[in-house]
Amino acid sequence: MNLRHPLLLPVAAIIVGLALAGVGLFRAAPLPLAAVPPGYVALVNQKGLLMSDFIAQTQVETSRSFAESTPAERSKVLREMIDEELLVQRALVLDLPETTNEVRGSLVSAVNAQVAAPILAYVPSDAELRAYYEKYRQNYTGPGSMNLHDLVLHIGGFENADQSPTQALADATEAVYQLRSGASLTYVMEHFGFVNSGRMDDTEQLDFAVKLHLGDKLYKTAAQMRDGEVSDPIPDTDGMHILVMVRHEFPKVVDFSAVRDRVYLDFRAAASSRVTQENLNLLRSQAQVLLAPGQSE
Amino acid sequence: MRCRGVKRAGSVAEAYTNAKVGVVQLVTDGHYRAKVVLALGVVVAIGVVALARAHLRTDRMQERLLAALPDAVAADPALVRFAVAEAKPLYARHCAACHGADLHGNAQLGAPDLTDDVWLYGDGSLYDIERTILYGARAGVSSTHDEAEMPAFGLRGVLSDSQVRSVVQYVLQLSGRPYQVEAANDGRALYFGVANCGDCHGPDARGNNDYGAPDLTRNVWSNGGDPQSLYASIYGGRHRIMPAWRGTLSLEQIRALATYVYAVSHPPDGQAGTPGGAT
Numbered sequence: 001m002n003l004r005h006p007l008l009l010p011v012a013a014i015i016v017g018l019a020l021a022g023v024g025l026f027r028a029a030p031l032p033l034a035a036v037p038p039g040y041v042a043l044v045n046q047k048g049l050l051m052s053d054f055i056a057q058t059q060v061e062t063s064r065s066f067a068e069s070t071p072a073e074r075s076k077v078l079r080e081m082i083d084e085e086l087l088v089q090r091a092l093v094l095d096l097p098e099t100t101n102e103v104r105g106s107l108v109s110a111v112n113a114q115v116a117a118p119i120l121a122y123v124p125s126d127a128e129l130r131a132y133y134e135k136y137r138q139n140y141t142g143p144g145s146m147n148l149h150d151l152v153l154h155i156g157g158f159e160n161a162d163q164s165p166t167q168a169l170a171d172a173t174e175a176v177y178q179l180r181s182g183a184s185l186t187y188v189m190e191h192f193g194f195v196n197s198g199r200m201d202d203t204e205q206l207d208f209a210v211k212l213h214l215g216d217k218l219y220k221t222a223a224q225m226r227d228g229e230v231s232d233p234i235p236d237t238d239g240m241h242i243l244v245m246v247r248h249e250f251p252k253v254v255d256f257s258a259v260r261d262r263v264y265l266d267f268r269a270a271a272s273s274r275v276t277q278e279n280l281n282l283l284r285s286q287a288q289v290l291l292a293p294g295q296s297e
Numbered sequence: 298m299r300c301r302g303v304k305r306a307g308s309v310a311e312a313y314t315n316a317k318v319g320v321v322q323l324v325t326d327g328h329y330r331a332k333v334v335l336a337l338g339v340v341v342a343i344g345v346v347a348l349a350r351a352h353l354r355t356d357r358m359q360e361r362l363l364a365a366l367p368d369a370v371a372a373d374p375a376l377v378r379f380a381v382a383e384a385k386p387l388y389a390r391h392c393a394a395c396h397g398a399d400l401h402g403n404a405q406l407g408a409p410d411l412t413d414d415v416w417l418y419g420d421g422s423l424y425d426i427e428r429t430i431l432y433g434a435r436a437g438v439s440s441t442h443d444e445a446e447m448p449a450f451g452l453r454g455v456l457s458d459s460q461v462r463s464v465v466q467y468v469l470q471l472s473g474r475p476y477q478v479e480a481a482n483d484g485r486a487l488y489f490g491v492a493n494c495g496d497c498h499g500p501d502a503r504g505n506n507d508y509g510a511p512d513l514t515r516n517v518w519s520n521g522g523d524p525q526s527l528y529a530s531i532y533g534g535r536h537r538i539m540p541a542w543r544g545t546l547s548l549e550q551i552r553a554l555a556t557y558v559y560a561v562s563h564p565p566d567g568q569a570g571t572p573g574g575a576t
Contacts, residue, residue, distance in 0.1 A: 038363035039548040050548070051366070052427060053440070066424075067368075110439075117437030123533035129452060260454040 041078060044085040049078075057081060115279045116272035124267055132270070133256050133263045140259045144251035147204040148222060149185060150214060151175075151194040154239040165235070172233035172240040179230045185244060197241065204247065218243065359383075359549045362556070367423035370556055377560050384557035387550050391542070400561055404521035407537040411558050415517040417509045418442045421562060427555035433541035434509065441541055445497050445508040449534030456531070460487055464494070465527045471502045472516040 032046055040048035055066045058077045062069045069077075096103040124132075133140060153175075155168045163171075175192045179185070188194060199213045211219040221231050222243055231243040256263065291297065358379045362370060370376050389398065395408040402410035409417060418434070419425025434442040450456040456464065460483070467484025469476040488494045488502075495502070497510035504512035516522060519537070520530050542551055 038360050052431060055424060114437030117435055118538050121536045121538045264449060264453045
């Protein structure tokens with residue numbers, strides 16, 4: 001063998017390289033694990049259950065240290081953990097994140113919680129809290145309240161069965177004029193055929209309760225009225241309404257010192273929202289999202 | 298002088314040329330070259346065998362380290378030595394930034410001293426330390442330590458500024474340091490009253506390792522124990538984070554780190570506090 005041949009070494013290197021490549025290409029896939037690797041207590045479809053989790057779960061379920069638990073107790077815990085793992089694996093096979101809203105919600109919450117966890121370590125200063133309060137002071141208002149009469153002129157009812165909507169509106173407009181001119185409520189009700197709608201009970205109620213009772217349409221008008229004010233006629237499903245405000249306590253912005261606990265919690269919630277949104281922005285920047293023709297987001 | 302100089306330079310060049318020729322002759326001598334190749338081959342083979350042996354031994358030790366229950370690891374000096382050696386570079390890379398290169402913690406970051414025998418969570422067993430490394434504290438995973446956080450009593454308006462200062466005086470009293478009697482008495486009333494500190498720290502102020510509520514009588518502080526730091530803790534609260542390392546580090550690495558921290562905090566002579574004791 002002539003070691004001095006100039007092509008000998010390159011040829012040998014090529015042969016070795018090809019042999020290695022061949023082994024790599026045609027070698028069978030790694031065999032599944034036949035034994036539980038150290039650090040795990042079980043393998044379920046090749047997915048390991050941590051020994052540490054097993055110890056923790058046993059201690060939680062038995063309220064004793066792991067060393068004090070009996071073999072029967074450990075077996076029970078292990079069986080439950082394997083069952084749970086099987087069901088989790090089944091959920092993935094069934095693609096539950098794709099089809100089940102609760103699973104999707106849990107996954108979203110878990111990711112957001114993980115992203116937001118570090119941000120909550122930040123302790124804001126008093127100045128930062130106050131600045132946040134000033135910026136969002138409309139969120140820190142005490143509840144308003146009101147006491148009002150809600151009169152209705154039914155259209156097509158037994159007392160006004162033959163009255164057209166146009167006529168009802170004309171009557172209501174006249175009633176409003178008389179009320180604003182000082183006529184008594186009783187007189188106007190008797191004269192024009194208005195009745196109490198029954199939605200309000202002549203007591204002072206918090207804004208949200210008034211909104212609930214009157215409905216959005218009437219509440220929208222009531223929320224703007226001042227003490228003693230009479231509304232314009234408001235057509236609704238059951239007839240023509242007139243609102244007469246007796247007393248209206250408007251919502252007031254609460255002083256910072258009274259709401260600083262809420263401000264603190266809101267500040268942290270806002271910080272969490274911000275960081276979860278940043279996470280979403282990052283995910284979007286790395287994702288390929290295609291929209292069907294005609295769709296937009 | 299000039300001639301002598303030229304002569305000396307000529308001698309050096311001559312000697313160099315002669316030596317070079319000699320080496321070339323030796324290398325080009327086929328017999329000698331075969332011997333050199335053989336010797337190199339033997340050296341390489343010995344190196345490969347030694348490396349393989351060391352690798353196999355490491356694998357075996359890693360397997361033993363993980364296969365044993367945590368308490369059994371703590372009782373095996375050979376495993377502890379192996380784990381400490383494995384853990385030191387890991388600690389330097391992943392943990393030292395917060396807990397310090399000397400493991401004595403960082404009050405600015407609220408990272409506890411790992412060399413003492415005071416534990417926020419659990420009782421300092423190797424198992425408890427490993428759980429904390431696996432899942433962290435307030436790390437946003439369900440197995441993490443997240444049972445409670447130190448409320449921001451001042452920021453949230455539960456306590457006024459002067460009330461916070463009174464509670465600080467009471468904590469100074471609890472931890473056996475000089476305090477102002479009148480303010481400490483007020484602080485004690487607040488501790489058991491509106492602030493309800495005993496709910497987490499206990500009526501005896503000895504803390505609760507389930508909640509991660511520190512023992513206020515030991516005078517050991519993760520966030521600093523001077524009056525100013527205590528004020529900051531009570532006024533602004535604390536929500537310290539430790540990452541969950543599961544998924545980032547292997548189980549073997551986590552076990553090694555837990556063993557390292559255990560060894561440092563449980564030295565054979567019982568004198569916790571010296572990281573050198575684990576070496």
